[in-house]
Each structure stands twice: as structure tokens, then as C-alpha cells.
Amino acid sequence: xxxxSQHPSRVICKSGTSVKIECRSLDFxxxxxxxxxxxxxxxxxxxxxxNEGSKATYEQGVEKDKxxxxxxxxTLSTLTVTSAHPEDSSFYICSARILVGWETQxxxxxxxxxxx
Amino acid sequence: RKEVEQDPGPxxxxxxxxxxxxCTYSNSASQSFFWYRQDCRKEPKLLMSVYSSGNExxxxxAQLNRASQYISLLxxxxxxxxxxxxxxxxxxxxxxxxxxxxxxxxxxxxx
Numbered sequence: 001x002x003x004x005s006q007h008p009s010r011v012i013c014k015s016g017t018s019v020k021i022e023c024r025s026l027d028f029x030x031x032x033x034x035x036x037x038x039x040x041x042x043x044x045x046x047x048x049x050x051n052e053g054s055k056a057t058y059e060q061g062v063e064k065d066k067x068x069x070x071x072x073x074x075t076l077s078t079l080t081v082t083s084a085h086p087e088d089s090s091f092y093i094c095s096a097r098i099l100v101g102w103e104t105q106x107x108x109x110x111x112x113x114x115x116x
Numbered sequence: 117r118k119e120v121e122q123d124p125g126p127x128x129x130x131x132x133x134x135x136x137x138x139c140t141y142s143n144s145a146s147q148s149f150f151w152y153r154q155d156c157r158k159e160p161k162l163l164m165s166v167y168s169s170g171n172e173x174x175x176x177x178a179q180l181n182r183a184s185q186y187i188s189l190l191x192x193x194x195x196x197x198x199x200x201x202x203x204x205x206x207x208x209x210x211x212x213x214x215x216x217x218x219x220x221x222x223x224x225x226x227x
Binding site: 034036043091 | 157160161165214217220
């Protein structure tokens with residue numbers, strides 16, 4: 001299957017700092033990537049849809065000024081958690097959409113964010 | 117009503133047994149259906165897509181019932197390595213291309 005990478009895999013930061021997470025499609029081009037968040041024992045929740053060359057589309061309740069998304073190329077999308085607080089601690093996962101016959105999404109390995 | 121509902125389990129099943137999960141979805145306009153597997157503290161991985169006519173992949177069989185809006189997954193001859201959380205996933209299409217995940221069903225295969 002297609003490969004999606006994320007970096008970093010784990011980050012611990014102080015409250016008030018900003019954290020950037022990168023999502024890369026390694027062997028294919030992805031015009032659309034998605035950012036999800038998963039709290040412990042909860043399902044993945046879609047945060048936003050990242051479209052190459054245009055503004056991201058945010059789900060209801062997700063602050064666009066807090067979660068900055070940039071999709072500057074067909075293989076890279078970044079999520080920046082600005083002024084992170086402890087309640088932002090979560091598992092952030094990106095996915096890249098592929099449309100080859102049957103649509104599917106391939107997920108990155110996720111980033112564990114712990115804000116102290 | 118939640119968009120995608122699953123029994124969270126856990127399902128404790130002896131090795132070699134057959135186990136089945138169901139999942140219901142609320143949006144009748146949903147177009148694509150999937151089962152993902154998620155191991156502890158890992159990202160979800162696509163197990164199989166669910167086609168209208170039902171489909172089988174080795175020990176795994178998926179069924180879709182559009183009239184009743186439910187999806188099922190059957191695992192035959194279960195292995196210890198099948199222990200994981202199985203996520204029912206629906207794509208409702210339209211302007212929202214992101215997937216909607218159920219909370220998952222936790223399966224534990226016991227030796």
C-alpha cells in the first residue's frame with residue numbers, strides 16, 4: 001500500500017509553545033490530506049481537510065487560528081498547534097486520499113503530543 | 117444519534133473461533149464503507165473495503181445492508197494476531213471527504 005509518514009512521532013512541550021507536525025506522502029502525490037485527532041479510548045475525529053494550493057476546510061468546533069494547516073506541495077501538509085495547552089494533548093494522525101478505482105485513505109503513523 | 121455506532125466490547129474469543137461484529141450508520145446517503153484495524157497506540161490500517169455485494173478476503177468477510185444501514189465483519193478461524201480494535205468507517209461523500217469513524221470494537225483472542 002501507499003506510504004504516509006509523519007514527523008515527529010512524539011513531542012512533549014511546555015504550555016504556550018507551538019508545535020508543527022509534518023505529514024508526507026512518500027510514493028504518491030496527494031491533492032487532499034486529512035488531519036484527525038484521537039483522545040484516549042475515543043474514535044478518530046476529523047479536524048480538517050487539507051487541499052494543496054488552497055485553504056484548509058475545518059470541521060465544526062475546530063479553531064482554524066489554533067490549528068494552522070499548510071498544504072504547500074502535493075506531498076506535504078503541515079499542522080501547527082499554536083499556543084498549545086494541556087487539553088491539546090492527543091494523538092494526531094494525518095491521512096492522504098487516493099482515488100484509484102476505489103477511494104481510500106492511507107494513514108500516517110501518528111504523532112503523540114503531550115503538553116505539560 | 118451518533119453517525120457510526122459499534123459495540124465497544126471487549127469481545128473475548130478463543131483462538132480458532134468465529135467472531136462477528138456489526139456497525140450501524142445514520143446517514144442514508146453514505147457511499148463508501150470500510151473496516152479498519154487499529155492496534156494499541158498505532159494508526160488505523162485499512163483491513164478491507166465493504167462492497168454492496170459483500171466481499172471476502174481470506175478469513176475476513178464483510179457485508180453491507182443498505183436498507184438497514186448496517187455493516188458487518190466476520191472473522192473465521194481467529195488467530196491471536198487478530199487481537200485489535202476494529203473500526204467501522206463510513207464516507208458520506210458530498211463536501212466531506214473525510215472518513216467518519218466508529219469508536220471501534222475491541223477484540224481479544226485468547227489462547
